[in-house]
Amino acid sequence: MNIKQLRYVTSILAMGSFSSAAAREGVSVQAVSKAMSELEGEVGEPLFNRTSSGVSPTPLGRAFGLRAGKVLKEFDALERFARSRGDEARGLRMGFCAPAFPGIEKFCALIRAVTTRALGRETEVLLTTGETCVEDLRSGRLDALVTIGQLHEPGIVCGSLGTMVPSVIMAETNPLAQKSMLTLEDINTCPVLLSPNFDHFNESVCRAFVRRGMTSELVEVRSVEDYADLIQGHNGLSFLVGGEFLGPMPHCVVRPIAPQDRMPIPICLSSLQGADVSYLELQRALSAMKILSA
DSSP, rough: OOHHHHHHHHHHHHSSSSSHHHHHHTSOOHHHHHHHHHHHHHHOSSSSSTTTTEEEOHHHHHHHHHHHHHHHHHHHHHHHHHHHHHHHHEEEEEEEEEEEOOTTHHHHHHHHHHHHHHSSSEEEEEETTTTTTTHHHHHOOSSSEEEESSSOTTTTTEEEEEEOOOOEEEEETTTGGGGGSSSHHHTTTEEEEEEEHHHHIIIIIIHHHHHHOOOOOEOOOOOHHHHHIIISSOOOBEEESSSGGGGOOEEEEEEEEEEEEEOOOEEEEEETTSSSHHHHHHHHHHHHSSBBBB
């Protein structure tokens, strides 16, 4: 009997099926089924009735699940205690999951400085992608994750740190570069970059503007060469969050969006359930420093 089996039992009871429990735990259905068969072999009786319409707990399974839940609460508390003893020495590994843009290292430096100050722990900020960020959290390679837009994944807590208003980056040769700010009507005259593997960014920024009335062609860009071709060769635009912190960028300009067309975009912090990284502490610090809006 092991902790992983206990987690699977409580997840099956909570979700009502092996497949939903597997999704919640981030493993395959086969892994859950095998673990339950081994556990039932050790206990000596079935914990679940399996039928074509799903699974239901046996009386033993229900009683076992109640006790497993209590054990898991104590185990999680013990893990948090153990982690807290070494947190100051180990520091914090924070992921930043956003499409790459010129000057992104400055944004990472800002996250590192603010988090170190707010949480009192030396912070390392690593770039990650939508393809790997969830696995990075589940495996412990990252302690927390900053995203532009909400992250919806089982077992992961995502809270808003505040909001920022996006701006637009373009080549300095783009005719729109002569304007001090861009309206939605201006943006509609140009193709707009869509970043693969960053669904939360695309949904919270690009497609949010589509729902607001943007009619620009969305062009998926998969390489630095494609990015340069869209921005420099086809007068393309890319939405950018936090552009006011980046300063001048070679051969590009950043323009704000006109007030009537602006939308607040949530900046979020995600961590595993039970982790000791609180988005509320960081939220309060960012609000006090006036970096994000409420």
